[in-house]
Amino acid sequence: MTDPVQRLAREVARNLGDGPGPIRRERQRAAVARLTRAPQRAPRSAWWLVPLVAAAVVALILARPTTTSAPLTVAVAQQAVMVGSWLAAPEHEALVLEFSDRSRAELTAGTAARLVKVESTRVELHLERGAVALDVQPAPGREWFVIAGPFTVELSDAASSATWHPDTRTLIVEVRRGSAAIGGDAPPTRLTAGQRLELRDQPAGAAHSAIPSANNPPPPSPSTNKTPSAKPSPAATAKSPPSPRQPTWIELAEAGDHTAALAAAEQLGFGPLLKDLEVDDLDLLARCARFAGDGPRARDALQALRRRFPGDSRARTAAFLLGRVVLDLEHDPARAREWFTTYLSEAPDGALAGDAQRRLDELGPQK
Structure with a gap:
């Protein structure tokens, strides 16, 4: 908004005319120029508005609700x-x-x-x-x-x-x-x-x-009150139904029960499995451990896959997965950086190269 004094000065300048004498006219023009010159700073009386305006802006920012309007890609x-x-x-x-x-x-x-x-x-x-x-x-x-x-x-x-x-x-x-x-x-x-x-x-x-699973077994059926015999008869033994076969760790893994599959693999001996399994089953075992959230077992299985089957494409993928395991499950950024770098060196154009580079960028430079 224009200052009232400036408006008055401009009005005087428009109606001043030449006036009497060149010296007086020059003095009048100089006075009008001084009056119409833009002020160098705001009037002192307006400074008290500054903190109020700033507080209002901050209040508007804080009061604005958080939204997810940013596009998701x-x-x-x-x-x-x-x-x-x-x-x-x-x-x-x-x-x-x-x-x-x-x-x-x-x-x-x-x-x-x-x-x-x-x-x-x-x-x-x-x-x-x-x-x-x-x-x-x-x-x-x-x-x-x-x-x-x-x-x-x-x-x-x-x-x-x-x-x-x-x-x-x-x-x-x-x-x-x-x-x-x-x-x-x-x-x-x-x-x-x-x-x-x-x-x-x-x-x-x-x-x-x-459906009941290994993690959630069905409740036991109620038993009848019978006096147990000291020795079952051969006929009763022959007619008794066979006990149900327990699913293997591979069947449990393929069914999606990763926790139960890992437990069943442990019963067989996790170490021997790492030495004996073929690449498909070893990859499946590593996946079970990852999905079950067992970082050490997942790391052992992935490293065994890389060591025993270095020519398989899954050995390169295992380097990336090792980075995820040690970062997400074991919280070791330094080791994760090493594995992501290893994956990029082995598969610079691999399907996971973009993800590996992004994670390296998020981890920042090595200290």
Whole structure:
């Protein structure tokens, strides 16, 4: 706003005219010029407004609600992925989706899925078959959904895996960090860290059922009150049903029960397995340990894979996975930096090169 004195001076200048005499006219013009010159600083009386204005600006910034309006993007090996894309992990290698908010989705080998929605408030992945491991970073108002058959897995700040078997219509969910809600036609079930749930889609008209697992054994059936005999008769022994066969660690792993699979492998002897397993099973054992959150076992299995099968492409991938294990599970940034650097030196154009470089950038220069 123009100062009133300046407005008055400009009005005087317009009506002054030449006036009497050149000397007087020159003095009048000089006086008008002094009056119309822009002030060098604000009037002293206005300085008290400055802190009030600053406080108002700060209050507006603090009062503004946090939103997730920033666009969310996703890439695979530094290549943008379009919404609606079908995703298929190779037979012997995982497919990693990197989101711009540092969330990740790892499709295990042979997994097929479709990225249906990527929005600031909702990310939706349809799992056609196989397993996906999600590491979701918290963002206010943003929710993540994995759709598998009739089931929906919802999470917003969690590390969780979901395995879908379309042939048996079975969903298995494990939570390592945070919590997840699993819903379908029945009311949702919430899982927290360390819990696992297995659900099977029943035929029309039947409710979904939870299947007992090694982690959640069924309750014992009530026994009848019979006096035990000192010695069972041969006929009774012949008619008694055989005890059910326990699933192998490989069957448990393929079913998605990584914790139970790791426990079954431990019973066989983890060390001997590292020496005897073929590359496919050794890779599967390392995956079980990673998904179960056992850093030392995952590290041992991945290092054994690299040592015994150096010519296999999975040996290079194991270098990247070792970086993730020692960083995410063992919290050793220095070792993680070494493994990510090793992966980039062995596979500079590999599918995980972008992820490895990003993690190196986040770790910063070596101290």
